[in-house]
Amino acid sequence: MDVDRRNFFRGAAVGAAGTALTGGVLIGGARVDARAAQRSEPTEESSYPFDGQHQAGILRPATKQPSASFTAFDVTAKTRGELIALLKTLTDRARMLTRGGPVTDTGVGGPPLDSAVLGGAIPSDGLTVTVAVGSSLFDDRFGLKKLAPLRLTPMTVFPNDFPDPAWTGGDLLVQLCANNPDTIHHAIRDITRHTRAGMQVRWKIQGYNSPPRPTGTPRNLLGFKDGTANPTNAESQQLIWVDDPAEPAWTHGGSYQVVRLIRMLVEFWDRISINEQEGIFGRRRDSGAPLDGNVENDTPDYGADPDGRIIPLDAHIRLANPRTPDTANQRIVRRSYNYDLGVDPNGNIAAGHIFVAFQQDIRRQFEAIQTRLIDEPLVDYVQPFGGGYFLALPGVTDSTDWYARQLLS
Known part of the structure; x- marks a missing residue:
């Protein structure tokens, strides 16, 4: 890789992350398929249970909820009692929004109870609300320090990262996923309205997933299929739920969540050859097959290619998942x-990837993977700038339960 080109790419990314994003550039260029705009009445199939041992929106395939937002909040509640009230309100709003139903207005004399973005009745629309806590919640404000999750820390800054404080961290993270973007907008607007006295937005980003093109796993904005090697549902159960006896008991049934906001330098990426792109990823761009395979779900055979003649030794898929017995328990469940x-102030496209992963142990899993990826060839075309480490709370078990009850009771 030419050194001047590398420095040029990095300079462009830093400017975009540090200036355009902090300046609050609005999402642009969105187009909605006319068929998706024809909303049907809520059905049983379009809603997911809110109560349960685990929160919804963790194992649900992201492809089944193509619209999402991730909003980090700073808690402004002053006392433990106010924090409890905040979390009870958040639970009530999440339960109502995911269930859907009619809205009763107050009449013309007062502010409406609902924004009416979704009309007179709220459709469930496949909405899930997943709430997580950051390490900063366990400071001295609420007496929670001794109950902090064992493996929850501020997000590690790796080489090739350029974190922007305005897009990093948070006491709480609210992940919303649904079928349509207006459902996401409606939900976060409702939640912020009812919780403004206890928490304030720190950063927010909206995401989307495309349908498979033409088949298989959807593609990221570099044009490659993304998430092909995700563990199956049975494997996922062994990799994501916190169950270590050394952890505080209230965390059991939760999952450590990593969110990384990654700018993709798509215009520079588009200038390199397909052969170079495929070597960087280790997969075919058209089919998603590994370079030594024929179809997307073929398993790469690194043992038959020890020198990296077919799949380069520094290819992304080879570093991320070496497929050895020693790295089997390092796999993560991605939901990106x-x-x-x-665009940024320089006229460059400001687009990229919201990397989302769930696991039992951030150091054992995500950080082990990310350490192997330090200085991989892909770093010339991506720029991580924000996000955080969180603990997705255990599920709300029934109508008498609420988020983090076992932590705060």
Whole structure:
């Protein structure tokens, strides 16, 4: 890789992350398929249970919920009692929004109870609300320090990262996923309206997933299929739920969540050859097959290619998942989305990837993988700039339960 080109790419990315994103460039260029705009009445198939051992929106395939948003909040509640009230309100709003139903207005004399973005009745529309806590919640404000999750820390900054404080961290993270973007907009607007006294938005980003093109796994904005090697549902159960006896008991049934906001330098990426792109990923761009395979779900045979003659030794898929017995328990469940923030002040496209992963142990899983990816060839075309580490709370078990009850009771 030419050194001057590398520095040029990095300079462009830093400017975009540090200036355009902090300046709040609005999402642009969104187009909605006319068929998706024809909303049907809520059905049993379009709603997911809110109550349960685990929160919804963790194992649900992201492809079944193509619209999403990730909003980090700073808690402004002053006392433990106010924090409890906040989380009870958040639970009530999440339960109502995911269930859907009619809205009763107050009449013309007062503010409406609902924005009416979705009309007179709220459709469930496949909405899930997943709430997670950051390490900053366990400071001295609420007496929670001794109950902090064992493996929850501020997000590690890796080489090739350029974190922007305005897009990093947060006491709480609210992940919303649904069938349509107006459902996401309606939900976050409702939640912020009812919780403004207890928490304030720190950062927010909207995401989307495309349908498979033409088949298989959807593609990221670099044009490659993304998430092909995700563990199956049975494997996922062994990799994501917190169950370590050393962890505080209230965390059991939760999952450590990593969110990384990654700018993709799509215009520079488009200038390199397909052969170079495929070597960087280790997969065919058209089919998603590994370079030593024929179809997307073929398993790469690294043992038959020890020198990297077919799949380069520094290819993304080879570093991320070496497929050895020693790295089997390092796999993560990915649930990522694309984003588009329009353009930066230099006129470059400000788009990329919302990397989302769930696991039992961030150090054992995500950080082990990310350490192997340091200085991979792909770093010339991507720029991580924000996100955070969180603990997705255990599920709300029934109508008398609420988010983080076992932590705060």
